[in-house]
Amino acid sequence: MGTKRLLLINGPNLNRLGKREPDTYGKQTLEDVIRLVKDTAWEYGYEVEEFQSNHEGDLVDQIQVAEEKAAGVILNPAAYTHTSVALRDAISSISIPVVEIHISNVHNRESFRHTSMTAPVCAGQVVGFGVDGYRLATLGVINKIESGGRKES
Numbered sequence: 001m002g003t004k005r006l007l008l009i010n011g012p013n014l015n016r017l018g019k020r021e022p023d024t025y026g027k028q029t030l031e032d033v034i035r036l037v038k039d040t041a042w043e044y045g046y047e048v049e050e051f052q053s054n055h056e057g058d059l060v061d062q063i064q065v066a067e068e069k070a071a072g073v074i075l076n077p078a079a080y081t082h083t084s085v086a087l088r089d090a091i092s093s094i095s096i097p098v099v100e101i102h103i104s105n106v107h108n109r110e111s112f113r114h115t116s117m118t119a120p121v122c123a124g125q126v127v128g129f130g131v132d133g134y135r136l137a138t139l140g141v142i143n144k145i146e147s148g149g150r151k152e153s
Contacts, residue, residue, distance in 0.1 A: 004045055006141060007070040008037050008134075009062050010052040011078035017103075017131075028131045036131065037074060040138040046071075056080055056087065063090035063098075072123075072141035073098040074134065081116045088117045097123035097144035101137040103130055 010030065018029035030052060038048045049070065051062050059080065066073050075098050080087050091098050100119050105128030119125045123144045126133045 004047060005070045006037075006041055006046050006048045006138070007062065007066045007073045008034065008048050008050040009059060009066075009073060009075045009077075010050070011059055011076055011080050012054040014076060014078055015052050015054070033131055033134050037134050037138050040135045041142070044142050046142060056084055060086050060090045063087065064093060066098075067094045067096045070096065071145045072096050074101060074137045074141055075099070075118070075122070076101045076103070076134075077118050081118055084117055088121055091118055091121045097141055099123055099137045099141040099144070100125040101133050102127040103133060104128060 010033070014033075015030055017033065018027055034048075034050050037050070041048045051058075053059055053062075059077065063073065063075070073094075073096065075091075077084065077087050077100065081100070081102070098121075100116065100122045102125075116125065124137075124140050126137045126140065129136060
């Protein structure tokens, strides 16, 4: 396992950042997010590998192999947050910390977004800080790694 590597995983429709519902998600692009996470991680001596997919199985595959190549995961499961037992089970199957991130405050949106299937098996959750939440999630997962914390808060 790479001890100074993080995996950034973004789920469905996040490839549309900057174009999709800018009043909710802002005008920054996925490339801006990746740059922010990489710059933040670099300050602490970490490299970042990024992955985005609109397909649930591809996200599961990335989570399953995460502990072989990274010390922690920053995950925006997007819409799968609220529906995917498969993502939840994949997160449960690995021993490294996973921090869940959402750009919008999902608790101030439609009621179906209020429940996260994945948050209970993550080390933490960051919601509602816009794209800057990715910086907070990066710092959070690094803190978990460096304090010897694994999955639980």
